[in-house]
Amino acid sequence: MKATFPHFGYDTYALKTFVEDLGAEVVLGPPASKRTVELGVEHSPELICMPFKITLGNLIEAMEQGADTLLMAAGARKCRFGYYHYLQEQALARLGMRYKLVPVAQYSPYAFVFQLIPSVFHVSPVRVVRAIAIMLEKSLLTQEFRVLLNRKRAVDFREAERLKKPALEMVEQARSVKAIRRARRGLDRMFSCNGSAAPGHNGRKPGLAVGLVGEIYMMIEQFANQEIEKELGRLGVEVLFERSLHHHLLHLLRLDRSYFRSQRLARRYLRECPGGEAMRTVGESIHFVERKKVDGLVHIFPFTCMPENIALEALQQLSEDSGVPVLSLSFDEHTSRTGLLTRLEAFVDLLKRKKRVQGSSRN
Ligand code: SF4
Structure with a gap:
């Protein structure tokens, strides 16, 4: 086969x-x-x-x-x-x-x-269970890699991009629980060494943080979203996310607490589930705004996705209620890269201005 x-x-x-x-x-x-x-x-x-x-x-x-x-x-x-x-x-x-x-x-x-x-x-089912256990561990590793990469990009973009290839090789080669744990320690060392731009350890914090939400495929497949995490990192923004294969697997096993939290939170804006992952998008957004105190939200989804278009309405209401700006971006095969980058730059400028104003009014 x-x-x-x-x-x-x-x-x-x-x-x-x-x-x-x-x-x-x-x-x-x-x-x-x-x-x-x-x-x-x-x-x-x-x-x-x-x-x-x-x-x-x-x-x-x-x-x-x-x-x-x-x-x-x-x-x-x-x-x-x-x-x-x-x-x-x-x-x-x-x-x-x-x-x-x-x-x-x-x-x-x-x-x-x-x-x-x-x-x-x-x-045998025993072999399936063993393979699932390793997949769970490895998907946690890929999720952690993505978190580290996004943090590093926000503080030292060039170094993050230089580390990406060897880090991914380390991820790819880890095929047992023991090897995955070794790779995890390796990634931690790799993204926090060299005395430069260690995320969260060297006092250099990224200026802005945004929560990335939306349809699961667009969230995970970096080609589909035109590497939006990289582009935001290039602009000095740390991208927080929750949607990942790891969370999806936990959800399928009925073990994902963040899923239940999102369902509960989303009911403030959506009484019924409109299908797809709209409830999760809205719930995660509320979580990012209220708990993670993000500066903005970026919502990504395929152009003809009905559930995410309904979530978009809810996010606009959330933005009005909370004052946190939301950038909604739909993608299809005609989406222009130049147009996307221009919109991201304008959005990040808006967030920076807003943060400056808030900072000066506090002083
Ligand atoms: S309708 Fe939306 S959520 Fe459903 S498969 Fe299409 S893009 Fe994904």
């Missing part, structure tokens, strides 16, 4: 380790690029959301490299996500390639551990 799955930001490493631990060879396509998007767009329904197009492009590129078993996340999020694997299978069938698409339903841990994964990979 040559298994593949769509890229998922830094968490691709955790997913790859999971599939390899189940005994399969992993054949990933190249990291997403302009060609990936073009392939996806060419074979997708016109108005489908962007994650569908990019993940379809990923699958096609992996098949070109020899992958024959396609693992695609599936499940009901009361939105188009529930139909992704079905529509992608139809699109791939039209290409006339030989493959097997496995919809990886996530929302029943029991069925996942005892039925789905053992039947696809011909392994």
Whole structure:
């Protein structure tokens, strides 16, 4: 079996380790690029959301490299996500390639551990549980890496970018719980050594912090969001986030406290769940504003995403109530990079001005 799955930001490493631990060879396509998007767009329904197009492009590129078993996340999020694997299978069938698409339903841990994964990979549930435990640990590592990288970028952008490649190699190579813990210590050392720009240890704090919220794929796949965390870091802003594969896995195991907190907080603005991840977006935003005291919120989502468009209304109300500025950015294949950077710069200028005014009125 040559298994593949769509890229998922830094968490691709955790997913790859999971599939390899189940005994399969992993054949990933190249990291997403302009060609990936073009392939996806060419074979997708016109108005489908962007994650569908990019993940379809990923699958096609992996098949070109020899992958024959396609693992695609599936499940009901009361939105188009529930139909992704079905529509992608139809699109791939039209290409006339030989493959097997496995919809990886996530929302029943029991069925996942005892039925789905053992039947696809011909392994025992015990092996599945062991692979999940390692994936949980590794996804925590990728999440921590992202936190360290974002902090470092805000205080020393060039050094952060220099450290990124060796740090990612360390993450990729950690394939056991012991190795992951060793990599964690290595990352801590790496991002806090050299006597420069150690996050939180050397007195140089980033000037501004924003909370990044939005649809999960856009939050995690850095190509899809045009590396927004990097661009904000370049402007001296520390990006806080909560959405990650690790939190998603904990949520699927019913162990994610932040999920329950978000659901509770979001009810101030959304009485009903409008589908997708809107409740989480709103709940996280309230948490960032009230507990983390962020200077601003950046909300990212695919252009045609109905749940996030509803969340957008709630965030505007939150902004009015709290005085914390919100920048909402929708993405599709036509999103201009120049336009995005201009909007980020203008937003960061606004936050800086606001902070200066607040500072001088306190003195
Ligand atoms: S949450 Fe939005 S972007 Fe994501 S699958 Fe659902 S409709 Fe599409």
